[in-house]
Amino acid sequence: MAVAATFFDGETAHDRPVTVERISNELQFSGENTPLTRWSIAGLHPIDPPSPGQPFRLTHDSQKGSRLILRDDAFINDLIASNRALRGGYSFRHLGQVLGWTVGGLAVAVALGWFAMSFLPQQLAHLLPDSWRNRVGEQVISSLVEKARKCETSAATGAWSAMIAKLAEGNSSLPPISVSVYDVPIMNAFAAPGGRIVFTKELLRQAETPDEVVGVLAHEIGHVAHLHPEAQMVRLAGLQILISAISNGGSGEWAGNIAALAAIFRYSRDAEREADEYARSTMAAASIDPMGLKHFFEKVLKLEKGKPDSTQTPSATKPTALEKIGDVFSTHPGTEQRIKDIQPLPTDHVPAKVLSEEQWKALKAVCG
Ligand SMILES: [Zn+2]
Known part of the structure; x- marks a missing residue:
């Protein structure tokens, strides 16, 4: 069966009427200005998928850029039946x-x-503007401490101020911070955007000396100085945007998901190392005995080892947001190394007294 078709050789712009015939595994065509050409059926490629009633445009491996345009439906169907690749698509x-x-x-x-x-x-x-840092900091704290009571007494505020002043003796460029304590029965401390540092009642209950608390405070100030909480929020927001994009929607309620996402995105080991380094150098310069921080980390390590899983405590069936976020608990892996990295003050340094007995008592009693 020979049919009429149109041929472009891909080199000149002229369309040439040709007659096409199928002879065994080849298409053969020729015309007034086209010498006899043989295209193997295996080397044919559709330019567009075939569509009934529409011209079917083909090209061939041996003549890139050329086009053969067929219009005879019966011929086209017969051709497609013998070469699956011509069915088009893929x-x-x-x-x-x-x-x-x-x-x-x-x-x-x-x-x-x-x-x-x-x-x-x-x-x-x-x-990030301060207004953003402050607003997000408030949101983060309220979603992490949930409905816990904020503990505040003027004597405890005085104790925190004394500790910050002592640290400032070792580092004249401490960032602006505010410290608050919440009545939460989980040992933890964390820094939120905007220089907001939170301690739990349980951490203060477990601390045996002011040096332990000031060590943790110095570590959290390290996170604030490096803007780690802000960077973490940017990361979480980016992740949330990615998740919304992938799940095709979702109304950006990312502030409410912070706790869940924080579980995935704890501080990196580099961030923890930076905060530790900040704490060590600030405390050394202020002659604060770093053995307090060391002792505290040892306590954390003992608690970690006693736990079957870092995200669960035996007492709670469902881990709370504050347990998930980590920080003082996000020390593993590497708590042992962090403990080793803390060196005692040089022997000629007289360790500073961070708090008076009364201030220490006031701090321990802040939640009543
Ligand atoms: Zn940390």
């Missing part, structure tokens, strides 16, 4: 190309995402 080769692009695109997206998550948040954190 031959395995095309599928391979598409997959290649998709996988390549994903790899690029993952690499960009990793870069964005690793470096950008810390840079962006420096650009």
Whole structure:
């Protein structure tokens, strides 16, 4: 069966009427200005998927850029029946190309995402306005301490001020901070955006000396100075945007999800090392005995080892937001190393007295 068709050779713009015939595994065509051409059926490629009643445009491996346009439906159907690749859409080769692009695109997206998550948040954190830092800091605290009571007495406030003043003797550029205590039965402390540092009642109950508390305080101020909480929020917001994009919607209620996301995104070991380093140098310069912090970490380590799983305590069936966020509990892995890194004050330093007996008592009693 010979049918009329149109041929473009891909080199000149002229369309040439040709007659096409199928002879065993080949299409053969020729016309007034077209010498006899033989295209193997195996080498044919559809330019568009075939569509009934529409011209079917083909090209061939041997003549890139050329086009053969068929219009005879019976001829087209017969041809398609003998070469699956002509059914259009996706031959395995095309599928391979598409997959290649998709996988390549994903790899690029993952690499960009990793870069964005690793470096950008810390840079962006420096650009955030104080109003944002303060507002988000308040949100973070209220979602983490839930309905716990805030403990406040003027004597305890005086004790915190005394500790901050003592640390400032070792570091004249302490960032502005505020410290609050919440009546939470879980031993923890954390820094929220805007220089807000939170201690739990349980941490103060377990602390045996003012040096332990001031050590934890110095560590949290280290997080504030490096804007780690802000960077973490930028990371979480970015993650939330990503999740919304992937799940195609979701109304950006990310502040409410902070606690859940924080469980995934604890501070990195680098961030913890930076905060430790800040605490060590500030305390050494202020002649505060770092053995308090060391003792505190040893206590944390003992608690960690006693726990079947870091996100669960034997007493609670469901871990609370504050247990999940970590910080003083996000010390593992590496608590042993952090303990080793804390060196005693040089022997010629007289350890400073951080709090008076009355101030210490006031601090321990702040939650009643
Ligand atoms: Zn920390």
